[in-house]
Amino acid sequence: MKTQNYILILLIAFSCTMCNSSKKEKEDTITTEKVSETDNDKHPVLTPADSLKLVNHQIEVKGEVEFPLQLTVDSLRKMKVATITDFKVVCQSGEVKKDDKTCKGVLLKDILEKAKIKQSGHKDRNFYIVARASDGYMATFSWAEIFNNPTGENAYVLFEENGKPVKNGEMITICKNDIKTGPRHVSWLKSIEVYKVK
Numbered sequence: 001m002k003t004q005n006y007i008l009i010l011l012i013a014f015s016c017t018m019c020n021s022s023k024k025e026k027e028d029t030i031t032t033e034k035v036s037e038t039d040n041d042k043h044p045v046l047t048p049a050d051s052l053k054l055v056n057h058q059i060e061v062k063g064e065v066e067f068p069l070q071l072t073v074d075s076l077r078k079m080k081v082a083t084i085t086d087f088k089v090v091c092q093s094g095e096v097k098k099d100d101k102t103c104k105g106v107l108l109k110d111i112l113e114k115a116k117i118k119q120s121g122h123k124d125r126n127f128y129i130v131a132r133a134s135d136g137y138m139a140t141f142s143w144a145e146i147f148n149n150p151t152g153e154n155a156y157v158l159f160e161e162n163g164k165p166v167k168n169g170e171m172i173t174i175c176k177n178d179i180k181t182g183p184r185h186v187s188w189l190k191s192i193e194v195y196k197v198k
Contacts (some may be wrong), residue, residue: 054134054168054188055169055170055188056134056169056170056171056188056189056190057072057170058070058071058072059157059171059191059192060190060191060192061111061112061114061115061191061192061193061194062191062192062193062194063193063194064118064194065112065115065116065117065118065194066115066116066117066118067114067115068115069111069114069115072170073170073171076105076106076171079106079110079111079114080106080110081105081106082104082105082106082107083102084103084104084105084156084158084174084176085101085102085103086099086100087099087103087176087181088100088181089182089185090179090180090181090182091180091182092180092182092183094180097182100161101162102160102161102163103156103158103174104159104160105156105158105159105160105171105174106157107152107153107155108129108131108141108146108152108155108156108157108173108192109146109147109152109153111157111192112146112192112194115194117194118194118196125144125147125148126143126196126197127142127194127195127196128140128141128143128194128195129141129142129143129146129193129194129195130191130192130193130195131173131184131189131191131192132186132189132190132193133169133186133187133188133189133190134169134188134189134190135188137187137188138186139173139183139184139186141175150177151175154175154176154177156173156174156176157171157172157173157189157192158171158173158174159171168187169187169188169189170189171189172185172186172187172188172189173185173186173189
């Protein structure tokens with residue numbers, strides 16, 4: 001009888017161990033899926049040939065604006081151009097992905113002022129801006145960040161890096177004062193879209 005009880009206890013313990021093991025495998029699968037979902041938020045690694053397919057020769061400023069715009073590198077050069085020095089693209093992990101000694105571009109704020117956001121009054125400020133890449137990557141800015149915050153003087157559409165045209169598309173967005181600058185570094189910029197928060 002004692003032997004039977006002992007065997008029964010061992011079987012129960014073994015069953016519990018197997019259940020926990022199965023549960024652990026499910027948790028590992030979920031974790032792996034979550035990690036891969038995060039990878040989808042990044043620009044894909046492309047060959048130079050594939051990168052050329054994503055290049056846009058103009059960006060469209062559209063949405064809740066009175067004057068939709070089609071901007072090219074030449075039209076940006078005719079606006080108030082700023083030179084940015086010592087800009088690093090820092091990804092979420094803290095790794096420096098790119099280090100530009102000099103860049104040239106136009107403040108995102110100047111572009112939005114030219115397009116004129118459709119505000120119904122002085123206090124109508126519930127807008128957000130999406131910088132969209134041709135590969136589907138997006139970064140957002142709020143109206144308050146651009147027009148009532150130091151970010152407005154640090155968010156740019158660039159067309160030149162280190163004295164040469166931008167490599168990943170003709171124009172990109174950056175935000176100099178972000179702690180991790182990578183998430184709002186939008187290569188292959190396709191459009192700047194203004195939406196009203198509803």
